[in-house]
Amino acid sequence: MLDIRNLCAGVDGTPILKNLNLQVGPGEVHAIMGPNGSGKSTLAQVLAGKSEYEVTGGEVIFNGTDLLEMKPEDRARAGVFLAFQYPVEIPGVNCTAFLKAALNECRKSRGETELDAVEFLQLVKKKTQLLELDQALLNRSLNEGFSGGEKKRNEIFQMAVLEPKLAILDETDSGLDIDALRVVASGVNKLRRPDNATLVITHYQRLLNYIVPDVVHVLVHGRIVKSGGKELAMELEERGYDWILETVAANGKA
Amino acid sequence: MESATDTIESFVKSEYKYGFVSDIETESFAPGLNEDVVRRIWQKKGEPEFMLEWRLKAYRHWLTMKEPHWPNVHYPPIDYQAYIYYAAAKPKKKLGSMDEVDPETKAVFDKLGISLNEQKRLSGVAVDAILDSVSVATTFKGELAKQGIIFCSFSEAVREHPELVKKYLGTVVPTNDNFFAALNSAVFSDGSFCYIPKGVRCPMELSTYFRINTAGAGQFERTLIVADEGSTVSYLEGCTAPMRDENQLHAAVVELVALENATIKYSTVQNWYPGDKDGKGGIYNFVTKRGKCDGRNSKISWTQVETGSAITWKYPSVILKGDNSVGEFYSVALTNHRQQADTGTKMIHVGKNTSSTIVSKGISAGRGQNSYRGQVKILKSAANARNYSQCDSLLLGDRCGAHTFPYIDVRNSTATVEHEASTSKIGEDQIFYCNQRGLATQDAINMIVNGYCKEVFKHLPMEFAVEAQKLLGVSLEGSVG
Numbered sequence: 135m136l137d138i139r140n141l142c143a144g145v146d147g148t149p150i151l152k153n154l155n156l157q158v159g160p161g162e163v164h165a166i167m168g169p170n171g172s173g174k175s176t177l178a179q180v181l182a183g184k185s186e187y188e189v190t191g192g193e194v195i196f197n198g199t200d201l202l203e204m205k206p207e208d209r210a211r212a213g214v215f216l217a218f219q220y221p222v223e224i225p226g227v228n229c230t231a232f233l234k235a236a237l238n239e240c241r242k243s244r245g246e247t248e249l250d251a252v253e254f255l256q257l258v259k260k261k262t263q264l265l266e267l268d269q270a271l272l273n274r275s276l277n278e279g280f281s282g283g284e285k286k287r288n289e290i291f292q293m294a295v296l297e298p299k300l301a302i303l304d305e306t307d308s309g310l311d312i313d314a315l316r317v318v319a320s321g322v323n324k325l326r327r328p329d330n331a332t333l334v335i336t337h338y339q340r341l342l343n344y345i346v347p348d349v350v351h352v353l354v355h356g357r358i359v360k361s362g363g364k365e366l367a368m369e370l371e372e373r374g375y376d377w378i379l380e381t382v383a384a385n386g387k388a
Numbered sequence: 389m390e391s392a393t394d395t396i397e398s399f400v401k402s403e404y405k406y407g408f409v410s411d412i413e414t415e416s417f418a419p420g421l422n423e424d425v426v427r428r429i430w431q432k433k434g435e436p437e438f439m440l441e442w443r444l445k446a447y448r449h450w451l452t453m454k455e456p457h458w459p460n461v462h463y464p465p466i467d468y469q470a471y472i473y474y475a476a477a478k479p480k481k482k483l484g485s486m487d488e489v490d491p492e493t494k495a496v497f498d499k500l501g502i503s504l505n506e507q508k509r510l511s512g513v514a515v516d517a518i519l520d521s522v523s524v525a526t527t528f529k530g531e532l533a534k535q536g537i538i539f540c541s542f543s544e545a546v547r548e549h550p551e552l553v554k555k556y557l558g559t560v561v562p563t564n565d566n567f568f569a570a571l572n573s574a575v576f577s578d579g580s581f582c583y584i585p586k587g588v589r590c591p592m593e594l595s596t597y598f599r600i601n602t603a604g605a606g607q608f609e610r611t612l613i614v615a616d617e618g619s620t621v622s623y624l625e626g627c628t629a630p631m632r633d634e635n636q637l638h639a640a641v642v643e644l645v646a647l648e649n650a651t652i653k654y655s656t657v658q659n660w661y662p663g664d665k666d667g668k669g670g671i672y673n674f675v676t677k678r679g680k681c682d683g684r685n686s687k688i689s690w691t692q693v694e695t696g697s698a699i700t701w702k703y704p705s706v707i708l709k710g711d712n713s714v715g716e717f718y719s720v721a722l723t724n725h726r727q728q729a730d731t732g733t734k735m736i737h738v739g740k741n742t743s744s745t746i747v748s749k750g751i752s753a754g755r756g757q758n759s760y761r762g763q764v765k766i767l768k769s770a771a772n773a774r775n776y777s778q779c780d781s782l783l784l785g786d787r788c789g790a791h792t793f794p795y796i797d798v799r800n801s802t803a804t805v806e807h808e809a810s811t812s813k814i815g816e817d818q819i820f821y822c823n824q825r826g827l828a829t830q831d832a833i834n835m836i837v838n839g840y841c842k843e844v845f846k847h848l849p850m851e852f853a854v855e856a857q858k859l860l861g862v863s864l865e866g867s868v869g
């Protein structure tokens with residue numbers, strides 16, 4: 135589904151991702167872990183198409199098409215969803231109206247009919263029940279005055295409505311207390327399907343107790359230096375990142 | 389990949405869709421202004437004697453005044469002798485009913501989406517249509533008259549209701565108020581007049597639609613709205629003009645009088661031709677709008693959406709004379725390309741327990757310059773007066789400007805005055821967030837700008853709010869990518 139080959143990218147001339155390789159198949163959940171500044175968020179932003187990141191090499195094939203050639207909105211319409219680490223506030227823009235416009239753009243691009251207000255609200259109701267979300271949130275302006283937890287829940291809610299093929303969760307656990315974390319994680323789990331994939335970017339192992347990954351990758355200095363099963367995350371939690379950094383340094387690859 | 393800033397660049401190349409010129413036979417004076425022109429306008433209008441004195445007094449005062457240059461706008465000197473001060477569509481026959489409106493004139497308004505045909509009425513809006521300097525039609529006059537409401541052209545009011553005109557004309561904006569108001573008082577040729585009798589709640593929205601058509605003509609209209617005790621009225625104003633290379637002058641005066649327990653809501657969607665993207669042509673919109681809350685518990689509310697004109701100079705204001713009276717000002721002003729706007733309000737608190745609210749939203753794009761200028765004045769007599777002001781500026785791109793000039797003058801220690809201001813740039817992050825959910829950049833900007841203006845739009849009557857949203861979209865529209 136997602137095939138990243140030798141991806142190199144940076145910002146303002148500073149290279150951040152260096153020959154990154156990653157393959158994610160349908161139905162899989164991959165976790166990307168790594169110390170601060172290793173390039174985790176950059177990877178998420180590059181996949182979503184943020185223009186301030188410059189891709190200097192490599193390719194990203196998503197379901198057979200060259201993702202890097204597509205505009206951000208076309209990537210979204212093709213099913214790439216980024217749950218932002220810091221969702222921006224857009225004052226005066228109603229959450230529901232925003233999401234309806236977004237969903238209908240995605241549907242249009244797939245040749246499906248647009249949902250009218252009634253159909254959309256039915257869908258919203260279904261999804262809010264699934265995620266145990268307070269519907270009152272949806273009558274407010276997008277992320278305006280939301281608590282950290284509310285913002286993250288809203289991201290997952292948008293994901294539930296848009297039903298992406300590839301969901302990228304960028305540090306979705308940051309700033310969440312344990313209850314909020316549980317709610318968000320159970321939402322993600324309920325949305326897992328054999329034909330969609332999830333990329334969970336996180337600094338801590340904590341989230342992975344709730345969203346169990348098939349593969350864990352360790353990102354250091356812009357490349358994946360180690361991959362393994364969910365036990366790798368446990369090991370990182372116990373031993374920290376230092377031992378990996380040392381191994382990498384010893385192999386002279388860093 | 390294009391950045392959002394690039395997109396905004398291409399995005400603000402908008403088209404003005406009301407720029408057509410209509411070929412209507414008009415009767416115009418030669419350009420120029422002198423006492424004789426004032427007399428001839430008076431004669432043309434068939435006005436009573438008192439109006440001639442009034443006009444001449446204004447004209448003579450105007451001669452002693454200087455054009456104001458304190459606003460934060462820049463333009464070459466205006467040659468007042470180069471303008472035509474009277475232009476009217478030649479009547480083919482005397483107009484009796486709507487069916488007899490000159491078909492070409494009617495076509496102009498049809499093209500603008502303003503139906504002068506009462507059968508095609510839109511959700512109960514009565515319209516007074518003004519082309520160049522003259523009112524061409526007023527709809528629903530008969531129906532309104534049943535409740536004692538007078539809604540007609542100013543010319544007709546002067547002829548049919550001289551006592552009302554004499555009583556209120558110039559009581560809010562005196563002839564010598566300012567340079568443009570004095571000029572208007574001398575030469576205004578038409579406008580709308582509205583009187584709501586005691587205790588009557590006006591059953592439909594009243595509306596004036598202004599259209600400048602003749603080249604080289606200035607438009608000077610005058611609107612007077614009087615809401616008698618306990619009455620309520622909601623008034624809408626819309627305006628457009630053809631695209632022309634020269635600048636045209638529009639100097640209007642609007643006076644509102646609210647007596648005890650009366651409420652006037654005045655909404656404007658101003659869409660005069662703004663000039664082309666290099667700043668050529670466009671309307672100079674130098675307008676004096678003021679309301680007086682004359683009686684206790686009266687209320688005047690201004691809502692304006694300013695998207696047109698090359699230069700806008702206007703400060704819809706409220707004099708809060710009656711105790712417990714309320715003044716409101718909600719404004720969205722957008723400047724794009726080379727447009728300049730210096731707009732805001734004055735809230736003059738005279739009576740006790742008076743309160744005022746100011747919400748101003750400026751949007752600057754292209755090389756547009758947008759200034760908010762507001763005055764809150766609490767006089768000694770205004771015990772327990774309250775004011776809340778909020779002025780926000782939104783910048784699109786990096787070549788535009790936003791300026792804020794608030795003046796606060798408090799002479800009574802029991803007053804409460806609050807002022808909040810913010811300036812923000814439309815964020816690349818906001819646009820990217822929308823993109824990431826599948827929205828194209830143009831739609832994203834429209835959505836963000838509309839969200840920003842929501843606080844003001846919610847005060848517009850429904851049909852107008854929809855129109856205002858579309859208008860903002862059009863004003864920011866262009867080819868993306």
